Amino acid sequence: MLTVSEIQTALTKLVTQNTKIKDVWFDRVNYPSEDEFQNYAWIELRPNKTSFDKVYYQRLIAVDIHIILKPDENGEVSRTEIYEIIDQLDAAIMPCLQIKDRFITIQNFRADIFDNVLHYEFTLDFTDYIQSDEYEGLAYELMKNLKMELNKETPQSVFIVYEGDD
Secondary structure (H helix, E strand, O other): OOOHHHHHHHHHHHHHHHOOOOEEEOOOOOOOOHHHOOOEEEEEEEEEEEEOOOOEEEEEEEEEEEEEOOOOOOOOOOHHHHHHHHHHHHHHHOOEEEEOOEEEEOOOEEEEEEOOEEEEEEEEEEEEEOOOHHHOOHHHHHHHOEEEEEOOOOOOOEEEEEOOOO
16 A cells, blocks of 8 residues: 555655755745745645455545746746756656556646746556555455456457456
């Protein structure tokens, strides 16, 4: 099971290791004064879960990375810098985002600029499992009963068949 904290850690690394942004916030931004203001990212997560059996569930987590750049002496933010950050984030995420031992393919991206703030948005869409003593070993037992079949008529199609008693 991926925790929100693990997702936040992966997103922080994504931003700080691939862009010039070194401060990442998930709660409130806390700069003591305007003189100390630096470029930063504020990340909003909007999680949603849908259960489809007693162990597994579908997770959709909307991610909105707000990139706030320090304006120059005229109060302007460089659009060129914003476009460079979009390219850097695209390159870091495509084709998939790694979170711990999981690789999640990101299907859709969106980048908007409002009031000189970049909103870089995408959705994490993956299946997860409940981690509980009650279900310890159950996930393994369920997975043992899965088999894959190739469709001979359309070789790109794969069927996953559960052969258990449930």
